[in-house]
């Protein structure tokens with residue numbers, strides 16, 4: 001039907017409504033065109049676009065935030081939170097060394113503030129690298145032979161080379177470290193009224209005539225032999241500690257540490273455990289010095305660390321042996337390591353060392369009296385250490401450095 005036909009049959013009222021609707025539509029279109037400019041359209045388009053981008057980015061930002069938070073949490077091993085009154089400021093001299101770094105891990109994880117002082121002669125930055133930047137941690141490149149003025153509550157004085165080839169390498173420096181270095185640290189303990197723990201050694205017993213060695217034994221040391229720089233250095237360090245205790249009322253603790261081993265020993269440490277393990281892992285001859293009848297008793301490093309912390313916080317001011325009494329001849333020990341590694345190395349006998357102590361085993365009755373005893377068996381400790389050196393060899397052959405954190409399975 002033509003349009004005019006419709007118009008003809010529409011009622012008058014419908015015609016008015018129809019005309020009104022057309023007018024309103026025309027006005028809206030004209031006003032709309034005049035009111036919304038091109039710029040407005042562009043702005044609206046941009047706003048729409050940015051809100052779409054924001055919507056798309058929001059979940060990504062959230063995920064990124066979570067990832068950052070996660071990596072922040074796991075950047076450092078977990079430390080306890082200690083109230084101000086319980087938190088101590090603790091100096092560890094030689095804190096980047098083998099034993100020192102394990103002690104630092106323990107003190108950090110217990111929630112204390114730890115200052116590590118090391119001259120990096122035998123210590124390595126990578127032993128404490130996992131704490132760099134932590135608010136409770138400070139690393140000082142400082143030689144203990146120079147005085148240090150800081151404020152601390154406790155001092156663990158471990159600074160000194162401890163492996164025979166290292167301490168014999170520069171005997172005068174070893175003597176200075178153990179005498180002047182110890183005097184400096186005792187002076188600091190006196191000034192700040194702090195507690196001082198000396199890492200002494202089973203070497204104060206020399207080549208012992210008493211077996212096993214208890215703390216009452218005065219020792220049998222050659223004062224002019226090749227080991228004297230260390231043995232006599234530690235003996236006079238003990239003497240100085242008790243002089244400061246008597247004269248200046250410094251609170252001193254003395255740990256006589258017996259042979260200790262574990263991860264983070266230096267590849268060129270030169271002591272028997274690292275030598276035998278590295279030789280076995282590389283199918284090289286295992287070098288027993290002399291006939292190998294001399295004995296040693298080996299403790300795992302975590303047991304030593306427990307003992308050091310316990311002793312520091314005990315009220316025992318006289319010397320305490322810390323060691324594992326399980327005794328083996330060095331020849332037996334070579335066979336044990338060879339079997340654990342499962343290698344083809346030959347055991348060879350090379351020239352014996354001058355003044356090498358023939359028997360060594362701690363009497364730990366006194367340490368047990370303070371509630372301490374070794375928990376890690378020699379075999380278990382050796383397996384962990386073998387694994388550590390296996391990884392160390394692999395990484396160094398790939399030009400990578402081995403960093404062992406306390407929350408890694410090995411420790």
Ligand SMILES: O=C(O)[C@H]1O[C@H](OP(=O)(O)OP(=O)(O)OC[C@H]2O[C@@H](n3ccc(=O)[nH]c3=O)[C@H](O)[C@@H]2O)[C@H](O)[C@@H](O)[C@@H]1O
Nearest residue numbers: 162201203258259260271272275287288289294330353356
């Ligand atoms: O490990 C330690 O904690 C101690 O190590 C040394 O004392 P030492 O018992 O002579 O340590 P090693 O050099 O490991 O020697 C142990 C025995 O193994 C022998 N050895 C060592 C190395 C080697 O390749 N082959 C070998 O037969 C040595 O002659 C010695 O009889 C230090 O002098 C101590 O201060 C330190 O506390």
